[in-house]
Amino acid sequence: MESMSHARRTMVIGAGVAGRMLLTEILNAQQSPYEDDKYAAQFNPVCIIDNDPEKIGTEVMGVKVVGPSSDIPQYARKYRVEQIILAIPSLEEERRKLIIDLCNETKLPLKIIPFIGTLILEDNVTLLGQVRDIKTEELLGRDPVRFNNKNIRTF
Numbered sequence: 001m002e003s004m005s006h007a008r009r010t011m012v013i014g015a016g017v018a019g020r021m022l023l024t025e026i027l028n029a030q031q032s033p034y035e036d037d038k039y040a041a042q043f044n045p046v047c048i049i050d051n052d053p054e055k056i057g058t059e060v061m062g063v064k065v066v067g068p069s070s071d072i073p074q075y076a077r078k079y080r081v082e083q084i085i086l087a088i089p090s091l092e093e094e095r096r097k098l099i100i101d102l103c104n105e106t107k108l109p110l111k112i113i114p115f116i117g118t119l120i121l122e123d124n125v126t127l128l129g130q131v132r133d134i135k136t137e138e139l140l141g142r143d144p145v146r147f148n149n150k151n152i153r154t155f
Contacts, residue, residue: 010085016088019088020061023061049071069102073106
């Protein structure tokens with residue numbers, strides 16, 4: 001197994017069901033001798049963000065829930081975070097955009113768990129395997145503007 005020194009310090013946003021499942025998969029896979037589990041070696045969860053005051057100060061799989069989403073930039077600096085995973089697949093669009101904007105302030109790579117309706121929940125498909133980079137449309141909060149390059153060239 002790759003050493004944790006190669007793992008990137010990761011902030012997980014969401015201490016709910018998806019966040020707990022994600023942390024469980026990461027930490028279990030890091031202990032696994034199987035080659036298929038090497039993807040998890042790139043993640044070193046160092047803190048969790050959650051807006052539920054009941055969860056702040058608690059731990060999930062040994063990782064501390066440090067504070068609310070409004071403080072993402074501060075906690076990213078404090079914990080020397082190198083990447084962020086948004087692990088709230090049921091988040092409504094407006095709230096999702098707000099959290100993405102806060103993550104963008106950090107200028108760190110951001111990955112997300114897909115919307116709950118697109119998640120594949122089968123025995124042989126891991127949640128970690130469905131974590132993906134964020135798309136431009138999700139950053140914009142709207143469809144991207146497409147240019148007709150042919151017309152631009154003739155201009």
